[in-house]
Amino acid sequence: MSTRRIGWATVFLAVPLIAYVAAVVGPGLYSFYYSLTDWNAVGGTATFIGLKHYRDMAGDEHFWLALKNTAIWTAVAVVVPTVVGLALALGLAQVQRMQRLIKSLFFLPLALSLVVVGQVWFWIFRPEDGLLNLVLGHVGLGSWQHSWLSDPSVAFWSVLVAWCWQQVALAMVVFLAGLTGVQQELVEACKVDGANARQRLWHVIIPALRPAFAVVVSLSMINALKSFDIVYVMTEGGPFRKTETLALLVYRTAFKTYDFGYASAVSVVLFLITLVTIGLFFAWTNREDHQNA
């Protein structure tokens, strides 16, 4: 009986295993190997050169810039959607009439691809006839107008705004789902006990949303670390690489200059950063959970 169960388990696992190894595990391991070679042309050969690329990376200003950009990008892309998404979810939970319709409208950005999001925001940020500059001109803030995507001092933040716009919707969805799990009786009881809205929020609702917070933070973190589409569509990393993330650096190094070995090394670093960041976050939430338990 039991051997038959194990037999079927093996059968069921066989095809997924092959597909997963072919698409994910194998290529991942190959990237580790390529990062140790000098492969730098489409038909070229890969000769083993050890850790040279990693040493080169330490002295590569483009790498450090992309790393810094990725770090700031990730920090903002976690904090802003979490805060704004929570506020919106708390607001939306109050809506009683036409709730479905209103919720659907707020969720809409989630179904949009980053290419379309990037394109729309590209139009908003156009210097001559973009919406943002038009509005600023109309309300008398003409001096605030910028070439939002080509001015090196603001381009990074402009792209980040577009990114956060979509991530807010994601955070809001998760928080709203979490809010339906907050026991209404408990909130009502606090009200009876004379707790005001702010006390209820801090001492009842937010603690009850812990799992939702964990989901929002880990999702936004993973998404932010691999951000590529929106940057590519809006600026291609420019001006002067001010908006280049690690993900974009991998793409550019591999498929514009065909330095596959070095690009592999950068992709390995990106992978390790992702692993460590997420690992630390999970370890931290687990410890908190144990302390609270």
Add this chain to the structure above:
Amino acid sequence: MPETAVLTRGPAGEESSADEGRHHDGAGRGGRAGRRGRGERSGRAFAIVLLLIFGIGFLTPVIGVVLTSFKSNPEIAAHGLWTPSGDLTTDNYLKAWSDGNARTYLLNSFLVTVPATVISVVLGSLVGYVVAKLRPKGSGLITLFFVAGLFVPPQILLIPLFKLFNVNGLYDTLWPMIIVHGGYGISLCTLVMRNFFRSVPDELREAGLIDGAGEPRILASVILPVARPALAALATLQFTFIWNDFLYPLVFTRSDEVRTVMVGILSLQGQFSVAYGTQAAMAVLASLPTMAVFIAFQKHFIAGITSGAVKG
């Protein structure tokens, strides 16, 4: 949200009484509002107005692209992208469809998205079922192995896959996207389906065994019918992800005939660099399938996001 409840707690129905209680609570809210202080009610009205204003601002980008898609290109050239216009036209859609290859791009996207969605959901369900219900030794490690893919940035896969597809002649076809999404999606599908199957009572499978059914038979005719809401959630999610993907088709294709619609949007930008109306029409066309799926399966979509992310 009942679907989330199904996903996380399963069909056993243990929690149904709690859910019902919540519904009653919702219905009773109107009655209690009378007892609430006037300050609270005006506070709520204020919050709703604020929300509306914010909502309109939030949706401006979406509204803008839809309006632009109905404006004629000469008018946009004369008055700018964001100036409202009285004359609306469908020319942009016709142009995107005929000159802009929208038909080819959309067809390619379907040819990639549908099989890749099916493959990833089927394969992920198999793994999820094995680790949740058959539980061979090392199930924990097997789960970790398959779910770890969630933390692998796609960039680390690009270069070896690019080489692989070049060597075996699949570069510049639709196959790379089907294969990679089918395999990469297993991680999320395994996680969601494992969480779901864990909530299915073991008795269901045992009853099947007693009736003399084999494992494949039990999976197909006992377990999968119960799993329908979870499968719908997952399929909705995967469809959206794969349809919206841009990186793989960017790297693994080159010719216009095999472009998916997301890469097509960009090529249209290069081709008709000032025809904003046409570009907007293309963006709307590219978004329609996910919008349709999203509106039809909204509850599933949200359940998928929330449950897929919840670590079990």
